[in-house]
Amino acid sequence: xxxxxxxxxCPEGFQExxxxxxxxxERLVQKACSTPPGPExxxxxxxxxxxxxxxxxLADFVKIAHPDFAFREAAEEAxxxxxxxxxxxxxxxxxxxxxxxxxxxxxxxSSLDPETRRVAELFMFDFEISGIHLDEEKRExxxxxxxxxxxxxxxxxxxxHLPNKIDKHILPEHIRYNFTAEGNYLQVAGLHxxxxxxxxxxxxxxxxxxxxxxxxxxxxxxxxxxxxxxQLVGYDTFAHRALQGTMAKNPxxxxxxxxxxxEQLSERTQKDFEMMTKMKMKLNPQNSKLMxxxxxxxxxxxxxxxxxxxxxxxxxxxxxxxxxEGLNSLFSQLLGISLYAEQTQRGEVWSEDVRKLAVVHETExxxxxxxxxxxxxxxxxxxxxHFTVRGGRLKENGEYQLPVVVLMLSLPxxxxxxxxxxxxxxxxxxFHEMGHAMHSMLGRTRYQHVTGTRCPTDFAEVPSILMxxxxxxYRVVNQFARHYKTGQPLPKNMVSxxxxxxxxxxxxxxxxxxxxxxxxxxxxxKHPLEKSTTEILKETQEKVYGLPYVPNxxxxxxxxxxxxxxxxxxxxxxxxxxxxxxxxxxxxxxxxDRAMGERYRREMLAHGGGKEPxxxxxxxxxxSPSVEDFVDALVxxxxxxxxxxxxxx
Numbered sequence: 001x002x003x004x005x006x007x008x009x010c011p012e013g014f015q016e017x018x019x020x021x022x023x024x025x026e027r028l029v030q031k032a033c034s035t036p037p038g039p040e041x042x043x044x045x046x047x048x049x050x051x052x053x054x055x056x057x058l059a060d061f062v063k064i065a066h067p068d069f070a071f072r073e074a075a076e077e078a079x080x081x082x083x084x085x086x087x088x089x090x091x092x093x094x095x096x097x098x099x100x101x102x103x104x105x106x107x108x109x110s111s112l113d114p115e116t117r118r119v120a121e122l123f124m125f126d127f128e129i130s131g132i133h134l135d136e137e138k139r140e141x142x143x144x145x146x147x148x149x150x151x152x153x154x155x156x157x158x159x160x161h162l163p164n165k166i167d168k169h170i171l172p173e174h175i176r177y178n179f180t181a182e183g184n185y186l187q188v189a190g191l192h193x194x195x196x197x198x199x200x201x202x203x204x205x206x207x208x209x210x211x212x213x214x215x216x217x218x219x220x221x222x223x224x225x226x227x228x229x230x231q232l233v234g235y236d237t238f239a240h241r242a243l244q245g246t247m248a249k250n251p252x253x254x255x256x257x258x259x260x261x262x263e264q265l266s267e268r269t270q271k272d273f274e275m276m277t278k279m280k281m282k283l284n285p286q287n288s289k290l291m292x293x294x295x296x297x298x299x300x301x302x303x304x305x306x307x308x309x310x311x312x313x314x315x316x317x318x319x320x321x322x323x324x325e326g327l328n329s330l331f332s333q334l335l336g337i338s339l340y341a342e343q344t345q346r347g348e349v350w351s352e353d354v355r356k357l358a359v360v361h362e363t364e365x366x367x368x369x370x371x372x373x374x375x376x377x378x379x380x381x382x383x384x385x386h387f388t389v390r391g392g393r394l395k396e397n398g399e400y401q402l403p404v405v406v407l408m409l410s411l412p413x414x415x416x417x418x419x420x421x422x423x424x425x426x427x428x429x430x431f432h433e434m435g436h437a438m439h440s441m442l443g444r445t446r447y448q449h450v451t452g453t454r455c456p457t458d459f460a461e462v463p464s465i466l467m468x469x470x471x472x473x474y475r476v477v478n479q480f481a482r483h484y485k486t487g488q489p490l491p492k493n494m495v496s497x498x499x500x501x502x503x504x505x506x507x508x509x510x511x512x513x514x515x516x517x518x519x520x521x522x523x524x525x526k527h528p529l530e531k532s533t534t535e536i537l538k539e540t541q542e543k544v545y546g547l548p549y550v551p552n553x554x555x556x557x558x559x560x561x562x563x564x565x566x567x568x569x570x571x572x573x574x575x576x577x578x579x580x581x582x583x584x585x586x587x588x589x590x591x592x593d594r595a596m597g598e599r600y601r602r603e604m605l606a607h608g609g610g611k612e613p614x615x616x617x618x619x620x621x622x623x624s625p626s627v628e629d630f631v632d633a634l635v636x637x638x639x640x641x642x643x644x645x646x647x648x649x
Contacts (some may be wrong), residue, residue: 001347002071003058003371003389003404009347011074017055018078022085024051033094037102039112042120045099046393046447048089049123050401053448054390056082061387061406066350067377087146090130091139099124115610119447122245122609129241131233138232145229152222153563159215160560163189166207175200193296198284205293209553211534216557219533226566227527239524242567246456247574247613253627254521254570260631261573262514262544268507268638269546275302276505292547295512299505307501311423314498317481317490318427320374320411320420326480327434330470334597335442336362339370351377353413359441368392368403368441375420376410384409384429386436386464391448403452405440407433419484424498428471435467436460442601443608455609457568459616461575462582463605469583472499476591499641506638510573515545517570519556524567577630578617580637585621 007013007020028048035041055078062075089095102108103124109117127133131142165185168176178200179186192204226238235241239251248254273290276298281288283301290298303309324339331337342356349356349371357370371389385408392403409430414420422430439460440452453460470476474495481490519540523529529536537556538549556562561569582604586596603619618624 002062002350004345004348005058008058011068011070014055014059014071014074014078018081021051021055021082024048025085025089029089029092029095032098035098037098037105037108039116041098041102042112042116042123042447043396045123046119046449047396050391050393050448052082052086056086057387057391058389061389062350064381065373065406065408067379068350071350083150087130087143090126091132091143093132096124096127096132099127115446115450115607118610118612119449122449125244129233133234134232142229142232145225145232149222149225149229152218152225156215156218156222157560157563159212159218160558162212162215163187164207164210164212171203172199175203178204191293193293194300195297198280198287198294201293201297202291205291206550206553209550209555209558211552211554212557216533216554219557219562222562223523223529223533224527226524237525237527239521239567242524245612246568246571247458247578247617248570249614251521251525251567254517257574257627257630258514258518258521258570260627261634262511262518264631264635265507265511265514268635269511272299272505272508273546276508279305290547292541292550295505295508295547299508303501303504306504307497309424309498309501311425314424314490314494315421316418316483316485318422318424319418319484320414320422322480322482322484323422323427323430326476327431329479330476330592331438333592334594335438335601336594337367337438337441338362342369351375353377359437366402367444368405370437370441371404371406373406374409374411375413380410381408382410384433386433386440386453388440388452388454391451391454392440392444393448393451394446400444401448403440403443405437405452407437409433421484428468431467431471432464435464438467439463439605439608442605444606445608445610447610450607450609452608455607456613457565458571458574459578459609459613461572462578462617465576465579466582466587469579469587470591472502473591496641503638503640510634510638512545513573515541516559516561517573518544519559520562520565520567520569523556523562573634574630577633578625580633581625581629582620584633 001013002008005013005017007016025048028044028051032041032044032048035044059075059078059082063072063079066072066075099120102120109120112120130146131139134142165182165187168181168184168186171179171186175197176186178192178195178197179188181187188204188207190204191208192200195201195204223238230236230238230241233241237251239254243250243254248257276294277288277290279298279301280290280294328339331339338360340358340360342358344354344356351373353375355372355374357372359367359370361367387406387408388403389406390401390404393401395401409426411420411422411426436453443450443452443455445451448454472495474492477495478489478492481495482488483490519537522536522540523533531539533556534554537554541547541549565571582600586600587593590596600620604616607616614624
């Protein structure tokens with residue numbers, strides 16, 4: 001069966017697995033309601049969470065990645081029924097009372113360890129978000145809003161990817177071949193951001209971002225429903241609700257972070273825009289005004305011209321085997337951990353090219369399993385991601401339930417003449433996703449509710465982004481980057497050039513991220529919104545980003561992150577700031593420092609979500625960082641490295 005779960009040897013097994021989970025949960029609910037307040041209450045709640053998550057998490061992965069439609073459909077159904085059950089439990093008054101009795105008992109609470117206390121509070125938070133403290137009528141309203149929001153999220157997400165059609169006669173004949181023809185129409189399915197023809201990018205931008213009335217009303221209803229739900233359960237805005245428990249804590253801090261970052265970037269961003277404008281004038285003298293469809297293309301041109309970093313020059317040094325050896329060697333030196341390939345049983349994996357790795361510590365033994373689903377296949381989603389399939393926890397019998405995760409990438413297959421070769425970007429992504437996997441393996445918490453990456457969003461990306469710093473350090477790369485034919489190491493100046501090339505126009509790239517994060521905060525801030533979502537986009541784009549808004553476009557209708565990262569898009573920037581501080585302070589001097597590796601495990605990885613994120617950061621940095629520290633860390637990363645500059649000159 002899939003992942004070694006015997007029921008899942010066929011799609012029908014999902015029904016069996018979900019029935020079993022629902023039976024277990026009913027038994028555990030009764031047990032929770034009849035147990036006197038104490039640490040056992042939290043234990044039972046966590047078992048309840050585990051029995052549902054073990055099916056839901058696995059199904060979440062299978063429904064998007066399994067090649068067999070029947071499996072995908074069965075998994076989708078399992079997700080729905082478990083989701084409904086979770087909603088029901090979150091509004092179960094009697095179940096909530098059993099937890100409330102514990103939280104109200106000061107004597108018992110003071111005897112609990114900090115992790116157990118935090119987990120109890122997190123479970124209570126889930127109840128309150130579902131409106132458990134409201135009267136029956138309002139509670140029902142909260143449940144209905146939750147269901148409606150879930151549907152709107154799915155519909156909006158689908159809409160963000162749908163192509164737009166245009167009558168082909170509207171576009172000049174010489175650019176029509178760039179788009180898929182359908183009778184008299186052309187389909188525009190993306191922004192064609194890398195296309196060298198300015199006109200193609202302009203047409204793609206204006207057509208793909210042309211507002212769709214249905215998608216607009218979905219977004220408006222989604223934002224309004226989120227706000228109604230937040231206010232119903234006692235928060236000022238949806239952002240206040242979403243940021244509870246995060247590193248930032250509240251929207252005011254996020255706003256302050258984004259404003260200060262924007263202020264620090266503005267001069268550099270202007271310089272970047274001037275460089276891009278000059279490049280556009282050189283290549284297209286008739287029309288040199290810099291537009292939003294120019295930014296990704298011309299920053300790429302500048303990068304290539306200045307540093308000659310054709311991926312084809314790098315790929316031969318980054319075979320998949322070499323990169324995996326590099327990760328193994330790094331983890332072994334830093335954390336005493338090795339990765340071993342394991343034979344899989346029949347039916348355990350969903351595609352024969354999936355590899356299973358055992359993660360083994362030199363003294364603690366087996367820590368968990370990583371399934372590597374690394375290769376392209378038809379119908380496989382293109383995003384690189386990390387899935388928790390089973391969370392770690394301490395079981396009732398004293399054994400540890402080992403975590404199981406999947407890493408999904410879209411690498412090319414090997415050929416007769418060459419192994420799988422990774423571009424520098426793919427190599428960095430592999431390191432990034434492995435950062436998540438290590439967090440899952442080492443976040444060995446007592447409770448699965450806070451295992452591994454089950455922590456606030458603005459902290460969850462820290463371990464993965466930190467791995468990018470290792471991937472961009474010559475001392476690390478030099479341990480594994482070898483030409484697959486000659487065995488020659490990757491020359492140092494090639495690594496330096498690659499790292500410096502990433503700083504070209506990096507201020508403008510970061511400013512764009514600040515604009516997205518600011519837009520997300522306004523949309524989830526005070527309602528009713530003062531203006532339409534498109535007017536807010538125009539105003540924010542011109543104020544925060546700096547390139548002009550294009551009439552009759554509505555980029556926000558393609559902003560798919562509003563679904564999974566509602567009010568939390570800033571997380572990526574804040575996580576990067578923390579990762580940058582950890583790198584500079586703890587690893588830049590010696591990326592293989594075992595004592596630092598152990599401190600990193602002890603202070604940051606070991607707690608999963610069982611400790612307040614800012615306390616973990618304090619433990620690692622041995623000081624409490626301010627918003628200014630975060631901003632300085634991000635901005636100092638943009639400085640050119642003097643040594644490389646001299647070498648290249």
